[in-house]
């Protein structure tokens with residue numbers, strides 16, 4: 224198994240192209256970034272507390288488990304961000320060490 | 326008439342009915358929602374370009390979903406609707422919002438909070454693995470994205486949503502391996518007299534069971550979770566549980582959806598310094614309101630599942646009631662007969678909810694007894710053992726102390742997914758009732774803001 228999410232319907236949509244850590248991937252217009260990443264892989268990031276990979280949890284912008292970053296360093300919540308053409312995603316915070324701002 | 330500003334937070338069924346009631350009285354409310362579209366949780370809209378019908382998306386609730394969406398469209402031009410806007414603080418009669426990194430403080434005469442609920446979770450060994458999702462999250466994957474969370478899914482927890490979402494997965498063609506309910510079946514028999522006040526909802530529940538049984542889904546009641554197995558790298562590969570007769574069972578799966586009913590989103594009410602009271606049947610702290618939804622702080626009204634989890638249909642009722650109360654407090658008289666009939670409806674939903682709490686109880690003893698090496702705080706991977714040490718060695722006497730010692734409740738979810746369990750763990754360690762462990766206090770912002778917004782505010 225290489226993809227976590229399985230599409231059940233609504234597959235007749237335009238393609239969007241984006242990258243994750245430099246790897247080019249494709250998804251469908253209307254996908255959240257989380258869906259886009261999990262139809263291409265098994266997780267979205269590694270837990271910074273050493274307990275393994277994470278794939279999001281609540282999908283409703285409450286748990287903050289699905290944080291990823293743009294290459295420019297902007298933090299995105301994958302479940303509430305739309306996958307768009309040309310998005311370049313980094314699964315680790317680019318540059319500086321972990322910043323806590325909760 | 327002097328212009329009064331009324332703000333409604335939340336564009337779910339409660340918030341939309343509140344806004345509609347205000348519009349009908351000649352007010353142009355501000356309606357704020359963090360989501361991209363209106364609809365809230367149950368009536369969540371699918372993105373543009375998706376084509377599934379209302380019947381496919383909302384099943385027995387299709388007509389209600391359509392009615393709520395139509396109402397929103399009808400009042401759209403008569404409200405100040407702000408999508409993708411987070412309400413994150415309340416102070417000095419102003420609500421603080423953030424959109425696209427920009428903060429704004431909006432003064433209000435009345436603030437009607439219809440913030441809904443999130444899943445109530447119980448830590449299970451391995452629930453921090455990739456492939457474990459909240460039950461509501463698994464439904465969102467289906468409703469909003471037409472995806473299953475895995476190729477072989479186990480649903481575990483308790484409550485009406487457990488069977489609903491599993492049945493929705495079956496109907497959509499997903500592979501559902503099992504429904505594992507911690508509540509023994511006999512509890513439902515005891516609860517039936519309460520649930521009989523809303524026979525169509527009771528029958529809808531029976532229909533869900535039939536869908537699942539016809540599809541050959543294994544349904545086990547009275548189970549105890551043992552562990553969710555898998556690897557740090559690839560996530561979930563199976564689940565272990567003890568069945569109702571005490572035998573350990575194992576099952577392969579690559580996804581688990583977990584939830585034990587819901588907990589209300591009460592942070593804004595807390596920040597607005599509303600009083601809370603412990604609700605024994607659900608073992609939750611809830612904001613105190615009168616029957617109409619007035620909270621104890623001036624100008625604050627609460628409706629929908631964010632006040633008390635009474636379900637989607639009742640959210641429409643309490644949304645209307647709260648708006649009527651706000652109007653009446655501003656000197657705009659309402660229709661007393663309409664109010665009486667809404668109050669009577671609300672009383673029926675409350676009785677039904679009492680039944681649900683009996684049929685599908687929160688298994689607090691499982692939370693209290695979770696093994697020491699189990700992660701309680703998914704945000705920062707803090708274990709039950711670490712939390713227990715704050716009581717045992719650190720001398721924490723309640724949950725806020727335990728939080729500052731252990732960081733359980735301090736992570737990025739701000740206690741939404743560990744709060745209920747951590748109170749049970751602390752209380753059990755101290756051999757006290759759970760209410761003695763207190764409740765986690767909210768600090769603004771109610772959710773992490775983008776770094777840019779924080780800077781604007783500094």
Ligand SMILES: Cc1cc2nc3c(=O)[nH]c(=O)nc-3n(C[C@H](O)[C@H](O)[C@H](O)COP(=O)(O)OP(=O)(O)OC[C@H]3O[C@@H](n4cnc5c(N)ncnc54)[C@H](O)[C@@H]3O)c2cc1C
Nearest residue numbers: 335337338339358359365366367412441461629630636637
């Ligand atoms: C994921 C999920 C799925 C559910 N599915 C069903 C179902 O299928 N059937 C059923 O009967 N019940 C379901 N429920 C129960 C459901 O919550 C209620 O029945 C119903 O949606 C409650 O309506 P509401 O208006 O109170 O809140 P909601 O519909 O939850 O709406 C609350 C709204 O407030 C917004 N909001 C909250 N806080 C803020 C803030 N600080 N700033 C800005 N916006 C904010 C949210 O974005 C949301 O749109 C579900 C609950 C959840 C959590």
